Amino acid sequence: SQQGEEDPQALSIQEGENATMNCSYKTSINNLQWYRQNSGRGLVHLILIRSNEREKHSGRLRVTLDTSKKSSSLLITASRAADTASYFCATGTGRRALTFGSGTRLQVQP
Amino acid sequence: EAGVTQSPTHLIKTRGQQATLRCSPISGHTSVYWYQQALGLGLQFLLWYDEGEERNRGNFPPRFSGRQFPNYSSELNVNALELEDSALYLCASSLTGTGWNEQYFGPGTRLTVT
Numbered sequence: 001s002q003q004g005e006e007d008p009q010a011l012s013i014q015e016g017e018n019a020t021m022n023c024s025y026k027t028s029i030n031n032l033q034w035y036r037q038n039s040g041r042g043l044v045h046l047i048l049i050r051s052n053e054r055e056k057h058s059g060r061l062r063v064t065l066d067t068s069k070k071s072s073s074l075l076i077t078a079s080r081a082a083d084t085a086s087y088f089c090a091t092g093t094g095r096r097a098l099t100f101g102s103g104t105r106l107q108v109q110p
Numbered sequence: 111e112a113g114v115t116q117s118p119t120h121l122i123k124t125r126g127q128q129a130t131l132r133c134s135p136i137s138g139h140t141s142v143y144w145y146q147q148a149l150g151l152g153l154q155f156l157l158w159y160d161e162g163e164e165r166n167r168g169n170f171p172p173r174f175s176g177r178q179f180p181n182y183s184s185e186l187n188v189n190a191l192e193l194e195d196s197a198l199y200l201c202a203s204s205l206t207g208t209g210w211n212e213q214y215f216g217p218g219t220r221l222t223v224t
Contacts, residue, residue, distance in 0.1 A: 042215045044215070045212050
């Protein structure tokens with residue numbers, strides 16, 4: 001079953017613009033992780049944010065977590081064509097099983 | 111440092127056959143996870159192995175099984191293959207410990223059942 005749901009399902013922007021993706025989930029979590037997937041291959045780990053954290057940064061990535069609203073957002077600043085990929089949020093609720101959302105397909109136009 | 115590796119890259123099997131997929135974790139990682147990414151169903155958790163033991167199992171039938179070897183590599187076996195088993199199978203690894211750690215994924219094995 002899907003725990004996280006990303007919004008929007010698809011996003012098309014120009015190079016240099018910022019991209020914001022949102023993730024909502026239903027149950028209490030231990031942590032939330034964001035991943036990138038290129039062309040149906042393996043997942044690249046981007047950021048892990050724990051339930052007691054509100055914001056984390058990594059390079060051009062900024063992740064926020066609002067446990068009261070059961071939501072998270074991923075912001076990619078100054079996007080590049082190479083950022084074109086599908087982005088997934090995954091929630092960790094126990095016993096190490098990540099539950100993934102359906103993903104946001106990001107297209108960055110050069 | 112080498113990442114998670116999986117073999118084979120592609121696997122084509124006939125309905126009713128058995129498939130064996132292999133995974134080598136990142137050096138120093140003792141936990142291995144298996145996920146299935148099937149069209150229309152998204153990424154679903156299959157199995158978690160740590161220190162050679164199965165620790166957690168997703169909502170999959172018993173014909174999905176696996177094991178973890180002393181060197182922490184892992185095998186996923188799928189018996190009596192069905193057409194709907196066609197999917198990308200992803201392996202991930204993480205450090206052990208009582209809490210959560212990042213799960214790092216391999217490139218996947220694409221299984222096609224005809």
